[in-house]
Amino acid sequence: xxxxxxxxxxxxxxxxxxxxxxxxxxxxxxxxxxxxxxxxxxxxxxxxxxxxxxxxxxxxxxxxxxxxxxxxxxxxxxxxxxxxxxxxxxxxxxxxxxxxxxxxxxxxxxxxxxxxxxxxxxxxxxxxxxxxxxxxxxxxxxxxxxxxxxxxxxxxxxxxxxxxxxxxxxxxxxxxxxxxxxxxxxxxxxxxxxxxxxxxxxxxxxxxxxxxxxxxxxxxx
Amino acid sequence: xxxxxxxxxxxxxxxxxxxxxxxxxxxxxxxxxxxxxxxxxxxxxxxxxxxxxxxxxxxxxxxxxxxxxxxxxxxxxxxxxxxxxxxxxxxxxxxxxxxxxxxxxxxxxxxxxxxxxxxxxxxxxxxxxxxxxxxxxxxxxxxxxxxxxxxxxxxxxxxxxxxxxxxxxxxxxxxxxxxxxxxxxxxxxxxxxxxxxxxxxxxxxxxxxxxxxxxxxxxxxxxxxxxxxxxxxxxxxxxxxxxxxxxxx
Amino acid sequence: xxxxxxxxxxxxxxxxxxxxxxxxxxxxxxxxxxxxxxxxxxxxxxxxxxxxxxxxxxxxx
Amino acid sequence: xxxxxxxxxxxxxxxxxxxxxxxxxxxxxxxxxxxxxxxxxxxxxxxxxxxxxxxxxxxxxxxxxxxxxxxxxxxxxxxxxxxxxxxxxxxxxxxxxxxxxxxxxxxxxxxxxxxxxxxxxxxxxxxxxxxxxxxxxxxxxxxxxxxxxxxxxxxxxxxxxxxxxxxxxxxxxxxxxxxxxxxxxxxxxxxxxxxxxxxxxxxxxxxxxxxxx
Numbered sequence: 165x166x167x168x169x170x171x172x173x174x175x176x177x178x179x180x181x182x183x184x185x186x187x188x189x190x191x192x193x194x195x196x197x198x199x200x201x202x203x204x205x206x207x208x209x210x211x212x213x214x215x216x217x218x219x220x221x222x223x224x225x226x227x228x229x230x231x232x233x234x235x236x237x238x239x240x241x242x243x244x245x246x247x248x249x250x251x252x253x254x255x256x257x258x259x260x261x262x263x264x265x266x267x268x269x270x271x272x273x274x275x276x277x278x279x280x281x282x283x284x285x286x287x288x289x290x291x292x293x294x295x296x297x298x299x300x301x302x303x304x305x306x307x308x309x310x311x312x313x314x315x316x317x318x319x320x321x322x323x324x325x326x327x328x329x330x331x332x333x334x335x336x337x338x339x340x341x342x343x344x345x346x347x348x349x350x351x352x353x354x355x356x357x358x359x360x361x362x363x364x365x366x367x368x369x370x371x372x373x374x375x376x377x378x379x380x381x382x383x384x385x
Numbered sequence: 386x387x388x389x390x391x392x393x394x395x396x397x398x399x400x401x402x403x404x405x406x407x408x409x410x411x412x413x414x415x416x417x418x419x420x421x422x423x424x425x426x427x428x429x430x431x432x433x434x435x436x437x438x439x440x441x442x443x444x445x446x447x448x449x450x451x452x453x454x455x456x457x458x459x460x461x462x463x464x465x466x467x468x469x470x471x472x473x474x475x476x477x478x479x480x481x482x483x484x485x486x487x488x489x490x491x492x493x494x495x496x497x498x499x500x501x502x503x504x505x506x507x508x509x510x511x512x513x514x515x516x517x518x519x520x521x522x523x524x525x526x527x528x529x530x531x532x533x534x535x536x537x538x539x540x541x542x543x544x545x546x547x548x549x550x551x552x553x554x555x556x557x558x559x560x561x562x563x564x565x566x567x568x569x570x571x572x573x574x575x576x577x578x579x580x581x582x583x584x585x586x587x588x589x590x591x592x593x594x595x596x597x598x599x600x601x602x603x604x605x606x607x608x609x610x611x612x613x614x615x616x617x618x619x620x621x622x623x624x625x626x627x628x629x630x631x632x633x634x
Numbered sequence: 635x636x637x638x639x640x641x642x643x644x645x646x647x648x649x650x651x652x653x654x655x656x657x658x659x660x661x662x663x664x665x666x667x668x669x670x671x672x673x674x675x676x677x678x679x680x681x682x683x684x685x686x687x688x689x690x691x692x693x694x695x
Numbered sequence: 696x697x698x699x700x701x702x703x704x705x706x707x708x709x710x711x712x713x714x715x716x717x718x719x720x721x722x723x724x725x726x727x728x729x730x731x732x733x734x735x736x737x738x739x740x741x742x743x744x745x746x747x748x749x750x751x752x753x754x755x756x757x758x759x760x761x762x763x764x765x766x767x768x769x770x771x772x773x774x775x776x777x778x779x780x781x782x783x784x785x786x787x788x789x790x791x792x793x794x795x796x797x798x799x800x801x802x803x804x805x806x807x808x809x810x811x812x813x814x815x816x817x818x819x820x821x822x823x824x825x826x827x828x829x830x831x832x833x834x835x836x837x838x839x840x841x842x843x844x845x846x847x848x849x850x851x852x853x854x855x856x857x858x859x860x861x862x863x864x865x866x867x868x869x870x871x872x873x874x875x876x877x878x879x880x881x882x883x884x885x886x887x888x889x890x891x892x893x894x895x896x897x898x899x900x901x902x903x904x905x906x907x908x
Contacts, residue, residue: 170801174787174794181789242783249749249779250802251771311553315546319536328532329550332525333557335518336564343568364560375553378469382545383537385752413663420659424652429638439642446655486662493658500647500654538713541753603659610666614673621677621711630677680714 168256175264215284216345254377314379419599426592449600457487462555465548482611778850799844
């Protein structure tokens with residue numbers, strides 16, 4: 165556990181040295197979202213209807229960009245071996261790395277989403293619900309990604325496979341995130357899907373770090 | 386937690402290999418015979434449906450495939466879980482053998498489902514349908530399992546890694562199905578005029594049951610054949626493997 | 635006979651399903667058998683070739 | 696630590712790598728204070744054997760015990776006995792030398808103390824480089840840093856994969872001294888590599904595990 169905290173701290177330090185990645189991810193998020201609105205033809209009604217879906221899908225994709233950073237660099241420079249050979253439970257290791265990755269690549273998307281939502285014509289309570297869904301959904305997503313990234317970390321061109329493994333499993337998170345925002349935009353209570361997202365997050369926190377830890381051990385050869 | 390003793394004995398790879406080799410042809414040929422009878426009954430003997438005409442006959446091929454897609458996924462996940470918990474190579478072998486068979490049946494279920502959907506709903510595909518979408522997700526999970534297994538060079542590593550994926554996937558599948566259902570029940574999409582299922586008559590039912598039974602037997606036979614190959618690969622250092630490989634030259 | 639083949643106007647759908655299904659059945663059967671045969675062959679070849687070359691670790695102190 | 700106790704015991708190891716069997720029913724044991732050298736041509740499986748001992752690579756059959764504990768029974772205790780240096784240094788080149796060393800010590804469960812780190816750096820011949828980014832070190836200096844982390848963590852069993860790679864003559868001298876004092880203190884070590892002129896003056900004999908051709 166204390167070793168887990170040390171890993172967490174180390175991760176933050178490394179990510180801040182790699183600040184270019186962070187900027188690239190945020191830029192990708194903003195630019196891709198605006199691409200959709202350009203292609204959709206700038207009709208305000210259509211935009212409001214599609215806003216939640218577009219922002220969620222682009223958030224998913226931009227997090228996908230950062231997922232290889234979870235374990236691939238550690239695998240390449242030999243740090244992963246060292247961490248697996250320390251006495252820390254690999255589940256804590258996976259959790260710490262996922263938490264750092266989320267704080268750096270997920271949290272900015274949550275904070276930016278109201279702005280982009282507003283540009284898509286979302287109003288009122290929906291502008292609060294959208295970041296709330298992202299805040300609940302993206303950590304669960306990154307935990308799923310931790311499992312997939314641990315499974316594919318040893319592969320030279322594992323990024324495509326990583327995406328293929330993550331996307332089907334991430335479907336429920338995406339659906340509920342979009343659903344809650346749409347309900348809120350149409351003036352309905354969005355509590356139920358938000359609670360479902362919360363339940364997913366809890367279940368993911370309870371189960372996926374162990375799966376990711378087992379995956380790290382399994383692919384450590 | 387230990388496995389019961391009789392299971393250990395049954396699960397000894399040479400024992401499994403021998404037993405599988407013995408029962409496999411019986412399952413294969415009885416399965417094929419049942420499929421032939423079922424297809425004959427379904428295509429010729431069963432009366433046309435009063436609403437769907439002859440198009441409903443597709444279910445004689447669609448339902449067994451969809452059923453097997455699920456069953457084989459369960460087999461793959463259970464095999465993987467047993468392998469992960471008890472480090473049993475045979476379980477991994479069965480999981481790895483079930484995957485391609487399951488992938489084929491999932492693809493068949495999707496294809497026949499689409500061919501059925503066109504005359505019934507007027508569209509090959511409907512994203513609003515929970516079953517279609519979750520079967521598609523299952524297809525990708527099978528694909529992910531096989532690609533991951535194929536891309537990891539060390540077999541024991543591949544078994545464990547792909548096994549973890551299968552177990553995570555099986556936990557997620559009900560959630561996916563449920564969430565798509567919930568999604569489509571609220572979504573104001575194109576409503577599907579699914580024909581109310583009338584009580585199916587015996588004339589129509591028996592070929593379906595025979596088809597399902599035959600497909601199950603057939604898929605088990607194919608899975609056993611593949612599992613034998615996988616067991617041989619995993620037991621490479623055992624003496625009986627050499628004998629088995631030489632015996633059937 | 636022609637009536638049977640026409641499948642009440644749904645011939646294209648029904649028969650392509652039948653064809654697909656049997657193609658999958660046949661494909662599964664053939665690939666499974668071929669896999670078993672090729673694995674056996676690989677093991678035989680390895681056992682014939684590999685045995686003398688396989689060095690083994692030994693203590694020399 | 697008892698000087699004649701068996702620290703590392705490998706029983707009937709069979710290791711496969713892909714389609715190749717690297718060893719069959721290999722058994723050896725290392726007493727406290729003894730050194731095992733793994734020799735063999737490239738591709739003979741030195742690294743694989745080392746990784747098996749560390750529990751990173753699954754064994755086809757056989758058991759490895761450190762101080763009587765198998766990896767599977769209690770991974771945390773097994774790993775606490777173990778120090779590892781692979782052929783990769785395990786350094787984060789983005790971070791400073793100090794950070795890397797501190798992280799390495801924290802992984803071993805030791806709280807980082809600045810004094811200890813400085814002392815280690817001095818011993819490794821990296822004095823005054825603490826605030827430099829690890830990416831600015833030469834490969835030999837990186838190796839020294841990685842070894843310093845291992846030495847600072849002071850685990851009883853060392854598993855080193857070509858520890859002298861990239862090291863200059865003085866570096867090898869230094870490593871030799873550290874190795875000797877480690878063995879004198881009752882530890883044991885397994886070294887894989889080609890240049891094997893390690894002199895050991897410990898009580899227990901030195902084993903050489905080579906591949907027969």
